[in-house]
Amino acid sequence: MAKKITYKIVDGFLVIKIDGDLDNMATFQYKTKLCEIIKLNQFKQVIIDLSNVTFIDSSGIGLLLGRYNQVKQYGGHLILCGINKQIKKTIQITGIASIIDIYEDGFEQLKKSEVVL
Amino acid sequence: MINKLEMKISAMLENEGVVRNAVAAFVSSYNPTLEEIIDIKTILSEAVSNAIIHGYEYDKNKDVLIKATIEDNKLELIVQDYGKGIEDIEEALKNNFSTQKDQEKTGIGFTIMKSLSDHFEIQSSVNVGTKLKITKILQMDEVRAN
Ligand SMILES: Nc1ncnc2c1ncn2[C@@H]1O[C@H](COP(=O)(O)OP(=O)(O)OP(=O)(O)O)[C@@H](O)[C@H]1O
Numbered sequence: 712m713a714k715k716i717t718y719k720i721v722d723g724f725l726v727i728k729i730d731g732d733l734d735n736m737a738t739f740q741y742k743t744k745l746c747e748i749i750k751l752n753q754f755k756q757v758i759i760d761l762s763n764v765t766f767i768d769s770s771g772i773g774l775l776l777g778r779y780n781q782v783k784q785y786g787g788h789l790i791l792c793g794i795n796k797q798i799k800k801t802i803q804i805t806g807i808a809s810i811i812d813i814y815e816d817g818f819e820q821l822k823k824s825e826v827v828l
Numbered sequence: 829m830i831n832k833l834e835m836k837i838s839a840m841l842e843n844e845g846v847v848r849n850a851v852a853a854f855v856s857s858y859n860p861t862l863e864e865i866i867d868i869k870t871i872l873s874e875a876v877s878n879a880i881i882h883g884y885e886y887d888k889n890k891d892v893l894i895k896a897t898i899e900d901n902k903l904e905l906i907v908q909d910y911g912k913g914i915e916d917i918e919e920a921l922k923n924n925f926s927t928q929k930d931q932e933k934t935g936i937g938f939t940i941m942k943s944l945s946d947h948f949e950i951q952s953s954v955n956v957g958t959k960l961k962i963t964k965i966l967q968m969d970e971v972r973a974n
């Protein structure tokens with residue numbers, strides 16, 4: 712899967728979608744762009760959808776934690792969704808679920824199931 | 829029978845993906861589970877990126893050595909650099925310890941490597957380098973054993 716990030720605004724949520732391997736290289740490439748998207752919009756609710764992430768390591772975890780802190784700083788709330796089986800174990804080991812709200816379903820699924828976010 | 833793969837890469841993050849995918853391909857003929865493949869890729873990503881980032885501080889002229897050896901169902905990975913070395917290994921191995929917290933490093937690389945492997949060994953000396961030896965036992969299904 713090609714590496715990319717896209718974002719859209721749905722019902723007042725800023726929804727960011729990451730595709731591909733979230734390794735050191737990708738983290739390096741995405742960090743500035745991600746920071747800008749978040750800073751520019753300053754949405755109260757930010758969702759990062761990881762459904763299409765094919766690999767994650769500590770650098771990717773660091774990137775997500777960094778954005779969580781960034782959003783928290785202006786009083787917003789960031790959640791992660793789309794925890795697929797390729798990234799689930801690493802997410803679990805690192806214990807970030809104790810800091811960030813995490814949903815297994817991707818954003819489309821979450822919207823359908825009308826989970827209150 | 830012993831089967832092995834050795835690589836020497838320039839210390840560039842671009843090469844990290846090359847290493848993890850090459851070793852994954854090397855191991856794939858042993859019918860590993862998807863989980864095992866992901867574990868191996870993650871371990872390598874952590875080890876190689878540490879060598880590049882901390883060992884060599886992104887000096888592209890330096891080399892990182894990677895060796896993968898399979899014997900029966902035992903995979904041994906060696907990742908070695910001749911860089912900066914680690915001053916206090918015990919401290920470095922602690923969860924959440926990083927000398928680069930300002931770079932959004934969370935200090936979980938070693939925690940990840942240890943929890944995904946069956947055996948983890950580290951040798952490091954300041955200004956000599958760091959060598960990791962990591963063992964992963966692959967599950968062997970009936971078909972493979974024959
Ligand atoms: N090959 C190496 N050479 C020199 N120092 C190293 C090496 N590997 C690790 N270290 C030191 O050990 C510390 C902990 O490593 P670890 O991988 O756990 O965390 P990190 O790389 O700092 O952050 P993260 O892996 O979470 O992005 C590093 O901050 C670094 O100081």
Ligand SMILES: [Mg+2]
Nearest residue numbers: 769874878937
């Ligand atoms: Mg690391």
